[in-house]
Amino acid sequence: MVLLHSGVCDRRMWDPQWAALAAAGYRVIRPDLRGFGLSPVADRPYSDAGDVAELLRELGVERAALAGSSYGGRVALELAASRPELVTALALLCPAVPGQEPGPELRSFAEREDALLAAGDLDAAVELNVERWLGPEAGDEVRERVRTMQRHAFEVQLAAAEQVRQTRPEADLARIAAPCLAVSGAHDVPDFRELAAGLPERLPQARHVELPWAGHLPSLERPAEVTELLLDFLRVTVPPASANVSH
Template sequence: MVLLHSGVCDRRMWDPQWTALTAAGYRVIRPDLRGFGLSPVADGPYSDAGDVAELLRALGVERAAVAASSYGGRVALELAASRPELVAALALLCPAVPGHVPGPELRSFAEREDALLAAGDLDGAVELNVETFLGPEAGAEARDQVRVMQRRAFEVQLAAAEQFPQNRPEADLARIAAPCLAVSGAHDVPDFREIAAGLPERLPRARHVELAWAGHLPSLERPAEVTELLLDFLRVTVPPAQANLSH
């Protein structure tokens, strides 16, 4: 079982799910992508999906289920499209998708974030992400968690002398045969709601569920409910007895 974090978080966003998935019999990998958490930025051209594939190879994992949030969803789709033999199932929470052209609200967010960072207002940029990506039911703990993780990502990435481009793999989603659960939040940015809702038209074994209470980070907003949603999906698609060796 591989857990891929969103672009405003790091591996710590999966703390509740990590414990529950392990208790259910899964062995779990939850990496920090480059420039997040404990992972430094890349020192040359790279691919997040390629990094995940190499991690699986290094651990001797031939096939695994992948649960992913937001940007991690894009990485999961790139991995499943470029290396379909590696991915047994996909659970995508408010995912991004390769080739998406941002809509007005997402463009406006990116412009405001860029302006705050250019002005050196790290606090303002962190709060913008908290307010944009957490739904109305998110409590103080979830908001503090996002503040800590997003600030860490900004600090690591802004301190880098150089940002190297990604060599993104070709992502023909038609190659993805794995079963897919695509989850959206009713209070999320429209882009991500539309992406999740549209995946059943692009993936032959995908189904969509919208959470009426959720923003962009449902696994932090209602951890127990999302954990059960993931476990229900995994018990059918990849029962624990089939789980691969992982760390």
């Protein structure tokens, strides 16, 4: 079971889930993508999906279920499309999707974030992300956790002497045969709601669930409820064999 974090968090966003998944009998792997958490920025051309595939190879994992939040959902889809033999199931929480074109709301957000970072106002850029991506269920503790993870990512990425451009693998979603749970949040921006809702039309074994209380990061907003949602899906699609965890 590989847990892929969003672009405003790192592996720590899965703190509420990984132990329960391991206790249920899954070997849990939760990496930091490059430039997040404990992983440095890239010093050579790379792809996040390729990194995950290489990690699985290094760990001796021949097949794995993937859970991806937001940007992590895009990475999961890219891996499942480019290496379908590796992926047994997909649980996607408010996922980005390969090839998506941002709508007006996302473009406006990106422009505001870029302007704040260019002006050196890191505090405001962090707060912009906290307010945009967390829904009404998120309390002060969760907001502080996202604030910490987002600030760290900005600091690591802005300190890099050189930004290495990521390459993207071919992502023909029609190649994905694994069962998929696509989750959206009713308080999320329209882009992500529409992308999740549209996946059953693009993947033969996908179903969509919208959470009426959720923003963009439901696994942090109501962690226990999302943990059960993931376990219910996994027990049916990929019953566990043994328990383990890798960070």
